[in-house]
Amino acid sequence: MNLIEFFGTTVKPKITKGKNMLNPIPTGKITDGIFCIRDKDVNVFLIKAQNYYIAIDSGYKNSENLINGLKELNIDKNDVKYLFLTHLDLDHAGGIDGRCDNIFPNAKIFLGKEEEKYLKSIYFRKKVLFFNLKTPIKIFKDYTCLEDGEAVNLDGCCIEAVLTPGHTLGHLAYILNNKIIFSGDCLIMNDEGGYSMYDLWNIDTEQNISSLFKLKETALQRKCEMLISSHTGFTADIDKAFKHVDKAPDWKAKGFKFIENAVENLYD
Numbered sequence: 001m002n003l004i005e006f007f008g009t010t011v012k013p014k015i016t017k018g019k020n021m022l023n024p025i026p027t028g029k030i031t032d033g034i035f036c037i038r039d040k041d042v043n044v045f046l047i048k049a050q051n052y053y054i055a056i057d058s059g060y061k062n063s064e065n066l067i068n069g070l071k072e073l074n075i076d077k078n079d080v081k082y083l084f085l086t087h088l089d090l091d092h093a094g095g096i097d098g099r100c101d102n103i104f105p106n107a108k109i110f111l112g113k114e115e116e117k118y119l120k121s122i123y124f125r126k127k128v129l130f131f132n133l134k135t136p137i138k139i140f141k142d143y144t145c146l147e148d149g150e151a152v153n154l155d156g157c158c159i160e161a162v163l164t165p166g167h168t169l170g171h172l173a174y175i176l177n178n179k180i181i182f183s184g185d186c187l188i189m190n191d192e193g194g195y196s197m198y199d200l201w202n203i204d205t206e207q208n209i210s211s212l213f214k215l216k217e218t219a220l221q222r223k224c225e226m227l228i229s230s231h232t233g234f235t236a237d238i239d240k241a242f243k244h245v246d247k248a249p250d251w252k253a254k255g256f257k258f259i260e261n262a263v264e265n266l267y268d
Contacts (some may be wrong), residue, residue, distance in 0.1 A: 019251060021198065022231040022261035027069045028089070030234060031226070032145055034180070034236020037069030041266040042091040042230055045182060046073070050155045051082040056182045057230065058095030058103055058173060066095060066103050081185055082152075083107040084159060086184030086230065087168040088118050088135045098140030109143035110152065112163065115170025116145050123169050125203075146172065167197050173215055181227045181241075186211055188263070189232045190259045193243030198251050205248050212245035232259065 024038045033048040038139040039059035040173060044066060047054040053075060059066045070077055083104050085093050088111070095103035117123040119139060125131035146152070148163035160175045164186045174182045185201070186208055187194045199205040219227070219238050227241040235241050249258050 007024065019230055020257045020259045021251060022266060023233060023259045023262040024231055024266075025233050026073055030228065031180075034176075034228075035075070037066055037073070037229075039063050039065040039069070040091070044069075044074060044095070045228065046080065047157060047176065049081075049157050052079050054154060054157060054159065055080050055083045055104055055107060057092040057184070058083060061094035061097050061100040063095060063103065077104055078106050079265055080107050082105040082154060083109050084161075084172075084174055085109065085111040085115070086173065086182070087112070087115055087171045088137045089168065089185070090136050092184070092230070093137045093139075096139065096141070097136075098138045100124075102141075109139065109141060110146055110161075111143055112161065112170040112172040113145035113147055114163065114165065115117075115168060115172065116143075117170060118168070125168070139210055161256050162215060162218060164208070164211035166204050166206075166211050167202050169203055171211075175218070175222065175224065178222045179225045181215070181224055183215070183227055183229050186215070187227070187229055187241070188249070188258070189227075189229055189235060189241065194227070194235075194241040195244045196246075196248040199248045200251065202248070209246060212242065212257075216242040216245060226234075 022041045023040055024043045025036050027037045029035050035046045036043045044059045045056040118135040121134055125135050126133045146161040151158055151160040158177050162173045164171050164173045167185045169183060171186055173184055185197050189196055196205055196208050202208050224238055226236050
């Protein structure tokens with residue numbers, strides 16, 4: 001999910017008002033060695049390695065929330081040596097946009113090989129009327145593309161890419177040490193369990209649902225212990241995490257509310 005950017009102007013998605021659609025985790029510690037920063041409606045995750053940190057996603061462009069979150073966690077941005085992007089939406093990759101201040105200046109960047117096609121304008125993020133809208137992200141640094149199932153080993157941290165298209169065509173989930181899934185934007189959760197991301201933000205919801213069944217099978221085979229979503233928290237109940245992934249919530253339904261007691265005023 002991302003704020004929409006038209007010709008450099010960021011537009012707040014009014015559809016979320018009063019719907020309790022998203023609920024990011026407050027900045028803090030999730031488990032030993034895994035931390036998160038809340039950036040508006042999304043979380044950035046940091047994994048502690050031996051003498052440095054590994055980031056999953058980079059938040060919004062020029063984000064004061066990220067700067068303040070790093071200070072709160074006592075993490076130096078220069079100590080983030082690796083960055084794994086789930087996809088190239090504004091809320092996940094804005095922090096390393098080449099036209100802005102790089103939140104992780106020393107980080108080596110990884111993204112999906114299929115997702116790279118958005119950078120090359122082979123794929124377009126959205127079509128509005130007759131216009132194909134490009135990704136609002138530019139990356140001027142070198143980066144490394146990952147194939148489905150490709151793993152990167154970093155001082156005891158093994159991060160495996162799982163291609164989960166549907167939200168975007170090159171979206172990746174990541175599995176840390178065969179135990180913890182970072183699902184990015186392919187999955188959202190409430191007290192009833194996990195669902196496909198809302199259809200209004202997906203390229204192809206049916207494809208996203210197929211990706212979730214694939215991710216579920218992988219999680220059960222590996223006996224994963226936790227799933228961490230980018231917008232709606234985390235759970236150690238893997239069965240519950242995938243309980244309703246055959247559908248996306250009907251956000252257009254009268255009186256719809258996905259998450260009770262969700263964070264209000266996400267974009268203020």
